[in-house]
Amino acid sequence: MKKPLVLLTNDDGIFAPGLYALHQAISEVAEVAVVAPDTERSAAGHAITIANPLRVSSFEKNGSFFGHAVNGTPADCVKIAYYSILERKPDAVISGINFGSNTGINVLYSGTVSAATEANILGIPSFAVSLTTYTNPNFKPAADFSVRLLRHILENKLPEGTFLNVNVPNVAHESELAGVKVTRQGKSKYKDNYDRRTDPRKHVYYWLTGYKLDADEEDDVDDVAISKGYISVTPLQYDMTAYETLDTLKKWTFD
Amino acid sequence: MKKPLVLLTNDDGIFAPGLYALHQAISEVAEVAVVAPDTERSAAGHAITIANPLRVSSFEKNGSFFGHAVNGTPADCVKIAYYSILERKPDAVISGINFGSNTGINVLYSGTVSAATEANILGIPSFAVSLTTYTNPNFKPAADFSVRLLRHILENKLPEGTFLNVNVPNVAHESELAGVKVTRQGKSKYKDNYDRRTDPRKHVYYWLTGYKLDADEEDDVDDVAISKGYISVTPLQYDMTAYETLDTLKKWTFD
Numbered sequence: 001m002k003k004p005l006v007l008l009t010n011d012d013g014i015f016a017p018g019l020y021a022l023h024q025a026i027s028e029v030a031e032v033a034v035v036a037p038d039t040e041r042s043a044a045g046h047a048i049t050i051a052n053p054l055r056v057s058s059f060e061k062n063g064s065f066f067g068h069a070v071n072g073t074p075a076d077c078v079k080i081a082y083y084s085i086l087e088r089k090p091d092a093v094i095s096g097i098n099f100g101s102n103t104g105i106n107v108l109y110s111g112t113v114s115a116a117t118e119a120n121i122l123g124i125p126s127f128a129v130s131l132t133t134y135t136n137p138n139f140k141p142a143a144d145f146s147v148r149l150l151r152h153i154l155e156n157k158l159p160e161g162t163f164l165n166v167n168v169p170n171v172a173h174e175s176e177l178a179g180v181k182v183t184r185q186g187k188s189k190y191k192d193n194y195d196r197r198t199d200p201r202k203h204v205y206y207w208l209t210g211y212k213l214d215a216d217e218e219d220d221v222d223d224v225a226i227s228k229g230y231i232s233v234t235p236l237q238y239d240m241t242a243y244e245t246l247d248t249l250k251k252w253t254f255d
Numbered sequence: 256m257k258k259p260l261v262l263l264t265n266d267d268g269i270f271a272p273g274l275y276a277l278h279q280a281i282s283e284v285a286e287v288a289v290v291a292p293d294t295e296r297s298a299a300g301h302a303i304t305i306a307n308p309l310r311v312s313s314f315e316k317n318g319s320f321f322g323h324a325v326n327g328t329p330a331d332c333v334k335i336a337y338y339s340i341l342e343r344k345p346d347a348v349i350s351g352i353n354f355g356s357n358t359g360i361n362v363l364y365s366g367t368v369s370a371a372t373e374a375n376i377l378g379i380p381s382f383a384v385s386l387t388t389y390t391n392p393n394f395k396p397a398a399d400f401s402v403r404l405l406r407h408i409l410e411n412k413l414p415e416g417t418f419l420n421v422n423v424p425n426v427a428h429e430s431e432l433a434g435v436k437v438t439r440q441g442k443s444k445y446k447d448n449y450d451r452r453t454d455p456r457k458h459v460y461y462w463l464t465g466y467k468l469d470a471d472e473e474d475d476v477d478d479v480a481i482s483k484g485y486i487s488v489t490p491l492q493y494d495m496t497a498y499e500t501l502d503t504l505k506k507w508t509f510d
Contacts, residue, residue, distance in 0.1 A: 042306065044302045045300035045302040045369065046363045047298060047302040047364075047366075048298045048364055050463050053462050054460065054461045054462075055458070055459070055460050056461070079449075079463070080461060084461060105376060108301045108376075108493055109301055109303055114363075117363065121360060148509060148510065149509065152509060159497070159499075159503050180509045182501060182505045184494075184498070187494075192338055193338060194334075194335055194338050194339040204311070205308035205309065205310050206308055206309045206311070206335060207308050208303065208305055208331075208334070235496065235500045235501060236496065236497055237496075237500075238363055238495060239440050240491045240492060240493060240495070241439040241490065241491060241492075242414070242416070242417045242492040244414075245414040246437060246439065246490060249437045252407060252411070254400075254435045
């Protein structure tokens with residue numbers, strides 16, 4: 001049987017070690033194609049490039065990692081891979097392994113998640129996978145879980161219209177994980193601030209800074225599951241309609 | 256009574272005529288602040304700027320339009336307005352008037368909508384407003400409706416967690432509108448393509464091109480309502496969890 005074709009991308013850029021780790025693991029079970037941003041595009045959200053042209057460059061690392069670097073966003077990478085680079089439709093798209101969790105409000109900001117969203121729009125099974133740390137990463141548990149999840153998805157199919165957002169705690173050994181928990185997107189968001197500085201030419205500039213406020217306590221919320229050592233798997237869809245308010249609004253007269 | 260403070264932004268940039276038209280209309284009923292991207296940021300999605308500093312410049316047009324131009328995305332503009340520019344929390348945020356509809360899948364790509372989303376995250380009532388044309392715009396019906404909707408929202412409050420996505424047909428006279436319809440986000444998406452070209456230095460580049468595929472027929476869908484001459488008002492929220500699939504996934508063993 002022909003090996004499945006899996007497209008890998010990310011938002012940390014084609015140089016990122018998390019993408020490399022994912023590539024090594026998935027290559028064991030699938031034919032792998034990599035199309036990823038040529039620089040870091042964290043917090044790219046679901047941006048796509050329409051006002052500038054895209055360029056595609058070949059990329060190689062260690063004689064075993066080959067890919068295409070694109071001067072665009074993660075969503076661009078999935079689109080141009082599908083429409084112009086790959087010779088056939090991939091059987092799955094995996095976006096990651098991201099540096100840092102993509103939970104709560106970060107689901108909106110994340111380029112990693114948006115690449116999985118874009119794959120879903122194109123009718124390709126997909127998931128995003130993130131490691132919940134920015135320091136001392138051990139990508140192996142996340143890479144191994146990605147292999148298991150990929151197999152599961154290819155065998156059992158994802159429910160129609162659904163893609164997955166996976167967050168893996170950073171542990172030294174897989175045995176430290178509490179298990180896998182199916183979760184919902186939490187309500188955690190940021191208390192932001194802009195650090196106002198003056199450059200050497202005396203011009204003012206601002207750096208976004210801030211910290212995440214945990215807003216949830218229920219066990220079935222992404223951040224809570226992670227804090228208890230679980231791999232969090234959140235099924236996502238992209239219809240943002242606030243269905244429960246439709247009836248209320250239909251009573252408005254808009255005069 | 257003190258006039259309400261309304262923050263205006265967009266993704267077409269601070270020079271855009273739709274923002275100017277909105278400013279003229281809203282200024283009649285509110286104190287207005289403008290914080291908008293210094294260039295067009297269409298299709299910025301919910302991108303925010305974290306890897307580069309932001310700069311803020313004063314902007315003036317015709318002696319009556321004053322604002323702040325930011326080298327960032329629409330979501331950045333709302334954040335930096337709230338945290339660093341405005342002296343008090345705005346009573347509402349309006350994003351627009353956008354050139355071109357933001358319906359179906361465009362809700363994800365749209366920087367206009369994402370600015371309204373960001374306001375909602377910050378706890379500020381908000382709506383995005385778009386005109387369904389790229390040519391020969393008549394912003395007046397959309398600007399007038401924005402005034403009515405703003406008043407309605409300030410008086411009646413939006414349902415908790417909900418913000419609005421408004422799309423106004425481009426008509427010469429308001430009397431040509433069929434009315435207002437409360438809708439849901441449709442499933443229309445794009446059949447894309449990348450136009451492969453060669454630059455004067457013989458290097459290849461790609462332009463995103465494509466057309467929208469209308470996927471819906473039901474009267475309560477955004478694009479359908481617009482096609483029948485209605486102003487479409489879609490309540491949105493940003494929890495992307497696919498709730499109806501949670502039970503299915505909880506049966507998965509992930510082995």
